[in-house]
Amino acid sequence: MGIKFGTRICLLVCLTLSVWLLAVATSPHPAQAQTALRVAYLIPGSNKEPFWLSAASFAQAAADDLGFTLEIHYAFNDGRKLLEIGKDVANRPKDKPNYIIFHNYEGAAPYIMNEIERNNLLGFVVGTGLSETVRQTVKGPREKFKSWLGEVKVDNVGGGNMLAKLLFRAAFERGLTSASGRYTMALVNGSAGDSAAQDRQEGAILASKEYYRGEIISRSIADWSRIKARAIAARAFEKNPTTPMYWIANDLMALGVLDTFERTRRIPGQDTLIGCFNWSPWALQAVANNQIEYVLGGHFIHAGAALVMLFDHSRGTDFRDKGLSQVAQYSLVTKTNVKAIYQRMVQNDYSSIDFRKFSRVLNPNWQTYSFDALTYLSDIR
Secondary structure, three states: OOHHHHHHHHHHHHHHHHHHHHHHHOOOOHHHHHOOEEEEEEEOOOOOOOOHHHHHHHHHHHHHHOEEEEEEEEEOOOOOHHHHHHHHHHHHOOOOOOEEEEOOOOOOOOHHHHHHHHOOEEEEEEEEOOOHHHHHOOOOOOOOOOEEEEEEEEEEHHHHHHHHHHHHHHHHHHHOOOOOEEEEEEEEEEEOOHHHHHHHHHHHHHHHHHHHOOOEEEEEEOOOOHHHHHHHHHHHHOOOOOOEEEEOOOHHHHHHHHHOOOOOOOOEEOEEEEEEEOOOOOHHHHHHHHOOOOOEEOHHHHHHHHHHHHHHHHHOOHHHHOOOEEEEEEEEOOOOOOHHHHHHOOOOOOOOHHHHHHOOOOOOOOOOOOOOOHHHHOOOO
């Protein structure tokens, strides 16, 4: 009887252990198994702009997959409002976020960092890096502001340079010059106060100096507006009707320029070359329709990619060894790859991406962090 009773106890223990192991194996990943950490994402733009909608949707998909509670705030292209939001979020009496992800729009980042530091929270910067002048004071992540964990900076100078070079090269190959015989380009930028926009423009200007007979003949500010870009393009066309290249800082403004050319004899894709930033569905469709030559983008993923790093940080695996300041490059869409990218962007649904596969905590053999949009989008099922 003693042996039978002991056998029963052993079987009961084994059965209990088996059930527990099965529960662990089939339970949510570690982030969901613990109390969800809160993250605030401060977006400088509008919830009506395709780029920021993509950024928000991508970050939300990452947060859901990694077990974060995410709140998203929009500043509607107002640097002061972005700072006010940062202050409100950091100083509210309860339900403060554990992490705040934010952009250095119109130089707001150092002031938001100060609020984060005062309230013992943790911050992460994505997008535009700090200016060299500001960086002389605040240094890098975890120096003056210990709560500034890290940053993913976009190479805006390199992106602006790349887009301009692509346009110049295409114009050279096709022999597209203005009436003066020079390879002229018109720049339509977004904001005079946005350092990202100014850095991209700087890159374009550098490119123009590298090409024989290359010249930027106009620089305009359209405040990211399709309507303003349409009016600017109309004036530019009236003044220089044979300008063969238009470098445009975002997709909405590119559509405004295309609106203008519908009322002229110029034919985008033939005698006029257009390049822009941001992978909105209509910009990608314009590439497919031979109206836009090149679209640089993919930087909408960076808040979502930062969440992967913060997930690891919250689980005790710091990303210091991989670099606290990461520099991300733009990805290029042309006629050769537009179909595949369009199919993944048009739904603005990134919920099928397995963000956990990019975590070093959950995948110890994963050696680095990815900031490449094409890598993430290829995981959409």
